[in-house]
């Protein structure tokens with residue numbers, strides 16, 4: 389791969405302090421992008437920013453952000469504009485696997501597995517929808533508004549999931565939130581055509597991040613991953629970042645409203 393696909397571009401990455409978002413931040417910085425990380429915990433954001441500066445010499449900053457909070461998202465967009473003067477790309481990666489999930493903490497035998505809809509309470513349901521779906525909507529909307537005002541177009545990559553298309557018992561909230569992100573991506577891509585903003589998504593399979601740690605540490609969970617994934621392995625965050633990079637840069641210039649599924653063949657075999 390040649391380097392420099394995102395030279396001079398400013399990229400905002402929600403959930404950029406960990407996992408897929410963090411890998412996107414690193415990969416995009418290697419391609420010349422200036423990075424704005426938006427995530428919950430300042431110390432983890434600082435670490436990510438520090439790594440980018442150290443390894444790529446690129447410009448990076450962070451804004452402590454809760455994607456559920458409209459004010460946070462607006463402040464994020466304003467701070468990115470104040471620092472860099474333009475925003476060219478958004479990767480919306482912030483997300484949770486279930487209401488009790490906290491990134492970076494290993495949850496023994498992912499409780500979502502036994503969390504059937506019959507037992508779900510509205511508070512947990514709303515929390516997952518609020519972060520995974522409304523959070524993406526708020527992020528897309530705030531960044532797109534700035535892109536439109538600047539008049540230079542842009543790209544948006546939403547991180548959905550293969551769960552947008554697979555009915556996972558015990559994870560109705562997650563599946564519904566990701567199916568919502570897929571449709572949000574499609575609708576928004578049509579609304580953004582006239583502004584030359586392309587809106588796409590990726591729908592990863594099982595990826596090696598803190599989110600799947602509980603599942604991977606559990607024999608039954610690991611077996612389920614291997615049995616479901618024809619390639620017989622988890623995906624890496626770098627593989628996800630490469631997919632997101634393709635959708636973020638000009639090499640995908642004729643692609644909008646699409647969801648790309650880097651999932652080791654889950655829908656095929």
Ligand SMILES: NC(=O)c1ccc[n+]([C@@H]2O[C@H](COP(=O)([O-])OP(=O)(O)OC[C@H]3O[C@@H](n4cnc5c(N)ncnc54)[C@H](O)[C@@H]3O)[C@@H](O)[C@H]2O)c1
Pocket residue numbers: 402403404405406407408409426427428429453454455456481482483484485490491492519523547548549550591592593594595596597598599600
């Ligand atoms: N890991 C997988 O197998 C997998 C598969 C499909 C889709 N995904 C999706 O990829 C995205 C990234 O997940 P990951 O696996 O990298 O997990 P992760 O836990 O490593 O990263 C998620 C990040 O999102 C942040 N976040 C959570 N809630 C937030 C909020 N309210 N505001 C701001 N930031 C918040 C967390 O602090 C964390 O840094 C998620 O949307 C997830 O649903 C992951």
